Amino acid sequence: MSSTRLSGVGVSSGRASGPVVRVAEPLGEPPATPAPADPPAEAARIRPAAEVVAERLRQRAAAVSGDAKAVLETTAAMAADPALLGQAEKLVTDESLPAARAVHQAAAGFIAALEAAGGYMAERAGDVRDVRDRLVAELLGVPAPGVPDLTGPSVLVARDLAPADTAGLDPATVLALVTEEGGPTSHTAILARSLGIPAVVACRGVLAAEADALLVDGDTGVVEVSDGTVRAAHVAGKVEWNGVGVLRDGLRVKVLGNVGSPADAVAAAAGGAEGVGLFRTEFCFLSAADEPSVDEQRAAYAAVLAPFAGKPVVVRTLDAGADKPLPFLNPDPEPNPALGVRGLRVAFDRPDVLERQLQAIALAAADSGAEVSVMAPMVATAAEAAWFAERARAAGIARAGVMVEIPAAALAAREILEVVDFVSIGTNDLAQYTFAADRQVGAVAALNDPWQPALLRLIAQVGEAGTAAGKPVGVCGEAAADPLLACVLIGLGVTSLSMNHTALAGVGAKLAATSFDLCQLAARGALAAPDPASAKLAARAVLN
Ligand SMILES: C=C(OP(=O)(O)O)C(=O)O
Numbered sequence: 001m002s003s004t005r006l007s008g009v010g011v012s013s014g015r016a017s018g019p020v021v022r023v024a025e026p027l028g029e030p031p032a033t034p035a036p037a038d039p040p041a042e043a044a045r046i047r048p049a050a051e052v053v054a055e056r057l058r059q060r061a062a063a064v065s066g067d068a069k070a071v072l073e074t075t076a077a078m079a080a081d082p083a084l085l086g087q088a089e090k091l092v093t094d095e096s097l098p099a100a101r102a103v104h105q106a107a108a109g110f111i112a113a114l115e116a117a118g119g120y121m122a123e124r125a126g127d128v129r130d131v132r133d134r135l136v137a138e139l140l141g142v143p144a145p146g147v148p149d150l151t152g153p154s155v156l157v158a159r160d161l162a163p164a165d166t167a168g169l170d171p172a173t174v175l176a177l178v179t180e181e182g183g184p185t186s187h188t189a190i191l192a193r194s195l196g197i198p199a200v201v202a203c204r205g206v207l208a209a210e211a212d213a214l215l216v217d218g219d220t221g222v223v224e225v226s227d228g229t230v231r232a233a234h235v236a237g238k239v240e241w242n243g244v245g246v247l248r249d250g251l252r253v254k255v256l257g258n259v260g261s262p263a264d265a266v267a268a269a270a271g272g273a274e275g276v277g278l279f280r281t282e283f284c285f286l287s288a289a290d291e292p293s294v295d296e297q298r299a300a301y302a303a304v305l306a307p308f309a310g311k312p313v314v315v316r317t318l319d320a321g322a323d324k325p326l327p328f329l330n331p332d333p334e335p336n337p338a339l340g341v342r343g344l345r346v347a348f349d350r351p352d353v354l355e356r357q358l359q360a361i362a363l364a365a366a367d368s369g370a371e372v373s374v375m376a377p378m379v380a381t382a383a384e385a386a387w388f389a390e391r392a393r394a395a396g397i398a399r400a401g402v403m404v405e406i407p408a409a410a411l412a413a414r415e416i417l418e419v420v421d422f423v424s425i426g427t428n429d430l431a432q433y434t435f436a437a438d439r440q441v442g443a444v445a446a447l448n449d450p451w452q453p454a455l456l457r458l459i460a461q462v463g464e465a466g467t468a469a470g471k472p473v474g475v476c477g478e479a480a481a482d483p484l485l486a487c488v489l490i491g492l493g494v495t496s497l498s499m500n501h502t503a504l505a506g507v508g509a510k511l512a513a514t515s516f517d518l519c520q521l522a523a524r525g526a527l528a529a530p531d532p533a534s535a536k537l538a539a540r541a542v543l544n
């Protein structure tokens with residue numbers, strides 16, 4: 001590491017240090033040239049490479065149990081599959097392809113056949129891709145792509161991670177996560193927070209750094225070379241909060257949890273959440289190849305709702321697309337996925353999928369006893385909001401709302417509130433679309449700062465519309481997790497706040513120490529500020 005200190009954006013609190021494990025990047029399709037000088041000799045490299053890959057997978061299988069063991073054993077068998085290997089060898093000898101390219105090409109035929117078969121078979125296509133990539137890497141003599149198996153506590157370093165990869169990280173072995181790219185409101189950052197893994201994103205230079213061990217500070221965003229000693233400390237002090245969201249003048253503000261899994265729901269309930277303000281249902285199905293059946297969905301949702309019997313829960317319908325593609329809903333690549341067919345837009349083409357999901361939500365609500373409302377993601381107009389609310393009510397769900405996360409929806413909040421029961425502001429996407437700044441790109445992270453006065457002005461418009469209509473306005477983007485900003489949001493007319501479980505006590509305690517008058521005063525100061533830093537200073541001057 002040329003410099004001993006790098007700096008990124010701290011997105012998940014805590015400090016940890018330990019040995020570095022790098023996540024290798026996707027390999028892509030290997031080149032078809034140069035043709036091998038000795039095709040039979042080149043073809044003869046394939047089986048030994050496959051045996052190495054299969055043996056590694058068998059060793060991993062031996063070290064685990066249950067489902068993981070079965071999956072690894074099946075994958076090991078697939079790596080040694082004579083049909084795949086035979087076809088690859090034939091491509092080398094008949095078409096003079098290099099071995100790595102031949103394996104890639106042979107696997108493509110198997111993947112296409114599995115996908116065409118659909119159902120359980122289509123789910124196996126992902127396993128063939130995994131085996132293909134391991135085999136290609138072995139033949140090329142490079143590390144296999146993806147999150148490697150960790151043999152001990154490690155600091156993971158990657159260019160970026162897909163939400164599905166992040167969701168699978170084990171907090172017991174991943175001490176910290178550092179990515180070269182990524183923004184503070186990316187779903188990778190959100191998942192790292194929910195797993196309690198200290199994380200720094202947009203850390204320029206970390207991929208090129210040669211340090212064997214790093215010390216990562218998820219609060220300050222500083223990443224430094226360390227001596228390799230494994231240490232983890234979650235320094236956040238314990239804040240006292242009694243689990244009731246109320247300002248010191250008695251105004252009630254519900255403090256709710258953001259969840260995407262049963263573990264999140266348990267953590268949110270234990271952290272004092274009064275209910276759930278955002279259940280990201282797509283997080284239940286990030287790796288599903290096919291649409292889950294109504295019964296599967298019902299079981300998945302009921303497991304998340306269980307800790308909240310008798311409490312309010314807002315279930316968001318699938319927000320598939322952009323960085324959270326679901327293979328069964330977003331099969332075709334788009335030039336600009338964040339601006340394409342994402343969220344509710346998918347349901348316009350596939351209303352049957354929405355209908356089945358609403359049916360499953362209504363059943364899970366009855367199973368769990370939670371007071372369930374539904375809301376739609378990525379709504380742009382009042383007509384879209386009405387379209388959704390009509391379907392939700394037809395499915396027997398009494399309360400229907402929509403997310404305000406597209407600037408057009410903020411500007412049309414008054415009309416939208418005429419057709420729904422509530423709105424919830426998604427500040428992560430509202431910032432992304434207001435500033436034309438991709439949530440996943442570290443270079444534009446400063447524009448995705450929720451203290452940006454332009455963003456606060458849009459939120460104020462929604463707050464005013466909610467007050468005029470007498471209907472609730474929540475915030476469920478990451479802005480709600482900042483105690484100081486939470487007070488500003490209340491001053492802007494927001495009536496509930498939903499956040500990651502780790503933020504609940506800090507926000508609850510801060511609200512209890514302030515009054516609505518002070519929140520309004522702070523909000524006025526922040527709205528009039530010229531930039532995010534001044535907005536924060538103005539709020540701090542009133543509230544601290
Ligand atoms: C809460 C939001 O939804 P998501 O982060 O899942 O896009 C948001 O956009 O602020």
Ligand SMILES: [Mg+2]
Pocket residue numbers: 377405426428429
């Ligand atoms: Mg969003």
